[in-house]
Amino acid sequence: MPAPPSIRLAVTAAGLLAVTGLAAGCGGDTTAAAKPLPAIETFQAGTCRDAAAGLVDTLRIARKGNDKPDGIKLVATDLIAPQEKLYDQIPTAGEFAPDLERITTAIGFLRLRVDTSTYEPKLLTEVTTTTEALVNRCTSSR
Numbered sequence: 001m002p003a004p005p006s007i008r009l010a011v012t013a014a015g016l017l018a019v020t021g022l023a024a025g026c027g028g029d030t031t032a033a034a035k036p037l038p039a040i041e042t043f044q045a046g047t048c049r050d051a052a053a054g055l056v057d058t059l060r061i062a063r064k065g066n067d068k069p070d071g072i073k074l075v076a077t078d079l080i081a082p083q084e085k086l087y088d089q090i091p092t093a094g095e096f097a098p099d100l101e102r103i104t105t106a107i108g109f110l111r112l113r114v115d116t117s118t119y120e121p122k123l124l125t126e127v128t129t130t131t132e133a134l135v136n137r138c139t140s141s142r
Contacts, residue, residue: 038139047089047096048138054085055135058103062128075124076114083107099134106130 037060043052061078065071087104090097110123 054082057082058131065124076111102130
């Protein structure tokens with residue numbers, strides 16, 4: 001015996017909501033992409049300001065991230081310059097050195113996994129998350 005129309009409608013609605021939620025989840029975090037990049041002037045003077053350009057570049061590149069094979073290869077290549085810039089600042093970064101190490105390591109793992117065709121989207125998320133954490137620390141008032 002077929003299900004009553006009200007049950008069919010409820011099941012269809014639930015299915016549409018599930019598909020919509022899944023599609024939204026697959027599209028990445030639109031909140032992070034929509035959040036404006038911080039201006040260099042908003043970074044605290046000293047180490048944070050010194051690292052600001054590399055951090056902003058890393059965020060800009062990671063947020064435009066494209067998980068398609070050719071797209072992620074471009075992202076990985078574009079991340080080389082900011083990774084090198086941030087890595088060179090680690091020895092003089094004082095209390096921020098561990099944060100810079102996390103960011104440069106996350107970029108390194110992403111690049112390695114792209115090169116070995118074992119890339120996973122969580123690697124790009126790690127780059128974005130670690131970079132945003134330091135940006136937030138460097139742009140918040142103490």
